[in-house]
Amino acid sequence: MSRVLVGVKRVIDYAVKIRVKPDHSGVVTDGVKHSMNPFCEIAVEEAVKLKEKKFIKEVVAVSCGPTQVTETIRTALAMGCDRGIHVEVSGKDYEAMGPLQISKIFAALAKKEEASLVILGKQAIDDDCNQTGQMTAALLDWPQGTFASEVTIDGEKVKVVREIDGGLETIKISMPAVLTADLRLNTPRYATLPNIMKAKKKKIANMKPADLGVDEPPTRLAGVKVETVDDLVAKLKANGTI
C-alpha cells in the first residue's frame, strides 16, 4: 500500500561552535561533529509514527551526499525506518548542490518508489533554505503541507495543521503529497543501542543522481552588485528576467 520517503540531511551538529576557514572559502567541516538535521529527525519520527499507527507500510530514508551520510541514514534506520537510499554525490558537486538539485532527485525517487508521501524537515540548520520541500512538490505537481505541526491521515486525504505567521492554518490535501516538518510536530525518539544494532541488518541502496536522470548541478555564475533598486530593475530587464 503506502510507502513514505523521508529525506535526511547530514549537517554540522547544532551544539558545535562554527569556525570560518582561514581562507574565508567556507566553514570548517573537517573533524567537526556532524549529526542529522533536527528537523529531519522530526520528519523521521513522524514517518515512523505513521507506520506504527499502520497508516503506511514502509518508510524509506533518503540522503544525498558523500559516504559519510550513510551514518545519518543508519540513524534514521535505527529510529525505525525500513530501508535507506544513499544518492552518492561527492566533492565539488556536493558543495555546489542546492535545494533545486536535491528536489529533482527526490522527485525522481518519489516517482520511482511510488511513494504516497514525501516528508522532509522544513529547513536545514546549515543553509536555512526552506526550499527543498516546496520545490519537490512543484516538480511532482503534488499538494504540499509545509511547516506542519500536526499531521493526521484521513482516508485518502491528509489533514495538516500548519504554523504560519498569522497563527495556525488547517488544510486538507490529497495524497500523494509532500509534507515538511516543523518544530512542534513531535519529539523524536532516541535511537536506542539495541535498535542501532538491528539497523545494521537493514539495507541501504546506493545510486547516483545520473541513475535518476538528474543532471550535474550547474556551476554557479558569479553575481553582480548594484547600487540602487533602479539599477537592479534595469539589469533584470536587460537580462530578460522580467
Add this chain to the structure above:
Amino acid sequence: MNINRLIALSKSVQFGKILTSNARHATKEVNLPHRTIRTHARNLAYAKDLFLGKVNKAECFPYPEIGNEELEEINSFVAPVEKFFTEEVDSKRIDHEAKIPPETLNGLKELGLFGIQVPEEYGGLGLSNTMYARLGEIISLDGSIAVTLAAHQAIGLKGILIAGSEEQKAKYLPKLASGEHVAAFCLTEPGSGSDAASIQTKATLSEDRKTYLLNGSKIWISNGGFADLMTVFARTEVVGEDGVKKDKITAFIVERAFGGITSGKPEDKLGIRGSNTCEVSFDNCPVPVENVIGEVGGGFKVAMNILNSGRFSMGSAGSGMIKKLIEMTAEYAGSRKQFGKNLSEFGMIQEKFAVMAQNAFVMESMAYLTAGMMDRPGVPDCSLEAAMVKVSDLLPIGCLIVVCVVVSKLNDGIGVLIGYAVVGEQGVQERTKHTPLRCPSVEDQRGGCVVAYPTPTLTNVFSSEGGWICVSEALQVLGGLGYTKNYPYERYLRDCRILLIFEGTNEILRMYIALTGMQYAGKILTGKIKEMKKGNVGVAFEMLGRKLGDALGRKVDLGLTGMDGVVHPGLADSAKKLEQNVAHFGSTVENLLYRYGKTIVEEQLILKRVADVLINLYAMTAVLSRSSRSISIGLRNHDHEVLLANTFCTDAFFKNNYWLTQLQRNSPENQDENIKKIAREVLEKRTYVCSHPLDRTF
C-alpha cells in the same frame, strides 16, 4: 612469598569490573555475525621475542587497532548516548535530591545501557571491552549514573556472566540485560572491607541438602536498596581433601523474592549522591543450591575474577570527564580577564591545562591499551624458551608480564632483553614458533627478572589519582565560581573522590601491584624457577645482583628504538628513557628481594614506591605505543600527541629515578625510618605529640 597473604592483600572492596573478552577478531576480513562473549578470558599467551635488534609483535606494540566496522559501530553508539546524557540527565538535580529520577533510569534501560556486555542471545548488546570503555567515557558525565550502572553490570551480574551455568544465564540474564531486574554485588561487611577474605556471613546447608540459609549483613552495597538480584558471598562449610572441615567462601545468586532480605536506609554520601548505597541484611534467607555460582568453596576465585579487569574502564571514564572539564575550563580561561590579560596568558594557569591534557592523554592511552590487549584474540606467538613462567591462578587476567634477561655480549656490553606476555585463563602459554637469530644461548644468560604488570589495576590507580588532581586544578582555574554549586566543578570533585576508595582502596591496589610485580622477579631464567617458588634466593643470586647493578649502567637496549624499533623515531628519546627505567627497575627489584626476602610484604613504604614506578612504566609504554601509532598512520594532531608523550615520559623518568634511588640500600633520600618513627610516636599517644610553641618550662 606467601600466596595467601598476597590474596588477602589483594582483596578489593565493592566495585570492580570484570573482563569478559570476546572472540571478536580485530581484522576486517573476519566478519562475525555477532560477538560471542566468552565467560572466561581467552588465553592471550603472547610472549614477545625481543632480542637485540630484532622486534616481533609485542603485546604493547603496536597499539591495539580495532576493525573499521567495529569503529563505525562504536561511533554510531556514542552519538545517541551522548545526546541522552546532555538532554535528559540533570546531574545537578540528581545530586541535590540524592536520587536518580525513574524517567532517567527508564531512558537508560531503553537505550540498552543495562546490558552492555551481556551476550546478544540473552538480550544484551554483547559489546567488547574496548566498546565498553568507549561508552564509559560518556556515561561518566554523571557520576551517580555511572556507579549505578557499574554496580549492576560490571560486578552485580558479572558473576553469572563469567562463572554461571547455562541454566543460570538463561534464567537471569535476559531480565538483567533489559534492566527489568537490577543487580548488586554483596561482599563487604562491617568488619571486612579491604580484608575481604575475612567475611563472616554464613550459608548453612539445610537438612534436605536443597537449600542454603543465608545469615549475616553487608554494608556499602550499591543499588542495595532496590536491587532484585544480588551476588552474595558467604562462608560455607566445605570438607577438604584431607577430610578437614573448613569454612570457605561461596558465591550465590540471591533473589530479593527469596525473602529474609532487608535493606537499610540510603547512606548520606559526599559524592555520587544519586547512587543508592545501603546496608543489606540476610535473616535465614533461603537460597536454592542451584544458585551457587561456580563451585561451593570457590567463591573467592569468582570474586577475584569479577573484581578484576573491568577496572580498566575507570581509565576511560576518568579521561572522558577530564576532557569535558578541559573544554569548560578553557572557555573560561580564554574569556576571563584580570590585570588586563586573559587568564590563559598566565603561566600558572597554563601549567594547569598542560597537567590536565597530559593526564587525560595518559589515562586514555592506558585504558584502551589494556582493553585492546584483552580483546585481542590469542595469537600464539613465539616466546623465550628460557622464560618458562608458571603463572599461578592469582595473576589477574589482563596482567602483562615482562621478562628481562640479562645477557653478556662480547662487544656491546650488557643488554637487557624483554619478553612480553599477557595472562589469559590458562596462564602464559609457552610456545616457540621459531628460533630467532642471535638468540642468546643458555650460557649467555646471566640472570634476569620477571615483572608482572597487573595492567587494569595500574590504570585504575593512575586514573583515580590523576582525575582527583585534575578536577581540583580545573576548579582552581575558576576560583570562587568553581567553588559554588552554580557550576558543576564541585560536584565532579565530590563524585570523583570515591574513585580512590571503592573497588579496592589505592593503598591496597598499590600493595597488589607491587607484590604481583615482584612475585616473579628475581627468577633466574635458566631453569631455577622451582627454587624461586620456595622463596629461596640463593647466594649465587647475590653475586648476580651485584653484577647487574654495575653492568646495567653501561648500556641498555631493549629494542624499542633503532632500526627494527617498535617506537617511532620521533619518540626515540622517551623510549630510551623508558628502557633505562625498566632496566634500573629490574635490578632494584632484585636487590630488594635479596635484601628483604619474604619480609618485603611488610614493607609498605617500599612497596608503595615499587608500585608507583610500575604504574609510571606502564603509563610510559602506553603513551609511546599510542603516539607511535598516531604518527605512523598520520592521525590528526599527532604532533600534539608527541609533545604530550615526550613531556610525560621525561617527567615520569625523573620521578622514577628518584624513587628508585630512594630504594637503594642506605639511600640518604630515603626517610622511611623517620617517617615510621614519627607515626609510631603519634599513634601511641593518639594525638599530636609536640608541646605547644608558646609553652614554657620555667
